[in-house]
Amino acid sequence: MHWDRVHTLELDDVDIAYRTFGTGSELVVLVHGWPQTGRCWRRIAGPLAERRTVLVPDLRGYGDSGLARSGAYTKRDAAGDVAALIERLGHDSAIVVGHDRGARVSHRLALDHPDRVSALALLDIVPTRTVMNTFDRSSAAAMWHWFFHLQPDLPELLLAGNAEPYLRHFMRGVLATGAVDEETFGHYVRAFSEPGHLAAGLADYRAGFTTDLELDELDHAGGKRITSPLLVLWGAEGGLGGTDVVDTWRRHHADSDAVVGHAVPGGHYVPEEAPEAVLTALRGFLP
Template structure:
């Protein structure tokens, strides 16, 4: 299972709740929810201001709904300029978030991060529940996690710290778009190693999942 940003948070939760369904896990450009929430300071809160804005879904929806293109344009400005995200892709995002239900759902996801998600993460960490599948973490060398000891943090959230590997890749937060080749090569190498150690995806995975 591979997830980026909000999708990576879903993937992390999935690996905790249903470990028998996750043979190998790749998380792109995130730290655990509980770590982020417990480490906000003036600088990080300023950089991640949208988390707090999105926490108020009704207000956020009213303010953004008529300005979806401009709002998304703020976040995509650098990768649009570099060409990592082309105009067709950007228009796809604009169209998707112009749907009121999808827009509200995205804000609700952030709101839940401050409540249900955080509560679950804290409770699971306190009782010693950790990711068990081999874990690869990748992050943008020029993004918000630059300078963070990402691998060490995830080792603290894993049942077997030696099963955690990772490194920075070129670019910023939009890891799959900014460094697609590096991501593919890292994932392929990771899966080869996981299979070699007998821990990665196997031909019997699907049937095992159905039987559980």
């Protein structure tokens, strides 16, 4: 696939890099997480593009996308970028598939721009408000990097020039199995070695403790829920293994019967560890 064929959408606040594959009338948007870029979908975009147009952006501050001129990296800002991409490419709505941070952006997109989301798939997350309201010693120990990234200035200081060993710590399992090859890992390292992009990724996490959480709580208290059909998938051997993920998302949906999902093989890096399982689930979910 031609991952080097990059297009750019110039928005008021940021320039968003994206790739497109296929020519179908139906649009699928694949939204990556941390510490990846759109390349995490490299085994999924091609097969989906056989019948549909597939759009793979890099989130603001990630990969080949620019830095936000406002310095804003909230999920609302990033979701607005995706909504603008869908519109600028001539589509009224899209099937949106998100993983990790990209799934949180996709959740916000479904709340802020419901008409833009015809169907939604969220990979290996539960809602931000659920995470924040259920931290205990065990979950905080497993998700220690959330709290490290939250600290002002210190992560930037310690990680400058050290992106490779830091990212290797998180991806050592998928590197060992070959789910992520060294060439792709090197791409991720280069993407986060530039100081501005490293800071942007950290700002993404910090927003989760402030604006993102505040918006999620306000919407939930006000009764705003996802309205599009929802598929949730998670790694059986990851942090959500043994969690009732489907039931959690049903409490965040307007119609609990519209939520389906199941665990897939592997851990957290679902698009790279279980691409065939993801494709099978998406094909069964989509019309």
